[in-house]
Amino acid sequence: MKSLVIASQKGGVGKTTLSLNLALSFARAGYRTALIDTDPQGAVGLSLSKSLTSRVGLADCIAGEAAVGDVLVSTRVEGFSILPVGTVSPAETQSFGTAMADGSRLRGVLDALASRFDLALVDTPCGFGGITAGALRACSHVVSPIQAEPIALRSVTQLLEMVKALGGQGQVAGVAGFVLSMLQTRDEASLQVARDVWEMFPRELLFDVSIPRDGVFLEATAAGVPVGLLRKPAPPVTHVFDLVASELARRLELSTARTVDGPQSLLD
């Protein structure tokens, strides 16, 4: 099983949106996918269902008070499960971060999922505290959204510095790429950021598609669903996540998609 952290030093850049919709794209592509929420605020749960935020979850597994199999939530999408963070009170946030920091407990959770999933996506809170550090230590790859706004670019080198520093201390996730997010194609400043990023970043680390700023994300959050499940047919932006997932599958060398590549008989 490959494990992918979605991380960024800056908040509000679209980490949870990317995590949730990527997970759906991977699952629909035939990869058995687990989405793990490590944000004490329960960002994934808040995006989907209030009931997820009050469940027993990852925090209980990290504390040794629950088994992973007992807290995993299956979804209506085949092969797609969610491990909510559980209830982490503000007073417990620091101890949760400390418990996560060395990555060993999260690695134990990932090991418990390994036989059931092809991929684990780990959504993280903003910043590079113990939670994100632990996720970077425990997982095999990391992807970071870059908000297409000038100030957000500063977080890029900070992430790379963080990965480099953790790498000096032992195992760490390899940077699988950056995704431009919240791109406003009618805003010159936003476009300039995109041009600069395209110019400066190595092609192999920047995805060819960008996530636009689109009101459909708010609509999906209000409805408590990923955008791909908002309506039929799915909003066009869903295709962006499918493309990112497709490229990530190549970069992560995921080769176990349960898809049929070839003719499928229509009738028995």
Place this chain on the structure above:
Amino acid sequence: MAHNLSWIDPQTLRSLVAQTAYRRLEPEQAAPPSPARPVAVAPSTSDPPSVEPARTEPAPMPTVPPLRTAGSVRRATRPSLPDPDASRSVPDAPPVRASMLDPFAVAPGALEARLEQLMVWACTVTGLARVFIADDEGLLVASLNAGANAPDEAASVVELCTRGVPHDVGGSEAGSISMVGLERTHVVAWSTGSHGKTFIALSGTVEPSPEALSILCRALTDALR
């Protein structure tokens, strides 16, 4: 470059990237089966896994059949379903970013040579591996990595562009359309010159930039002069 990245030292960034980027196994190092192209995103299914094996056959050389003469005009037969393997024999390359696009510099020479040059250039700029050129009758003029179904596809593409899209697009002297599915991208550009309306069609698994489509149309015009 604007001020956005002026505070980032490119050398430092390159160094950090080199130290932190994931390591991709080379094809000969990767444990089989390893996909030769990005694993396509497809609807979920409960059937067992199947991954297309890597294909290592060398790309065929460009083939340019003789341009039609007045006596050779015929309409191609109605297209049949494309051969799935025909579109997968040559892997796509990543599309060139808009900021790195090299304009098509047409070399002096015969029309056949210019069209060959155009096809190679178009594949590089768009990242799409299959390409063919057709005239306004839907007859195949030249192809590169296009497979055995290229004649049928040429007829299909020309029919689509002349009859299947609104007249203010399809009827224009020059233009382009792009069709994207979950797995494939098809791009068609056309231009009208002394040889009549000529179409260049490319397909593959990557999505070229709008800028690439724009200069593709101009490049076709230049190649036909």
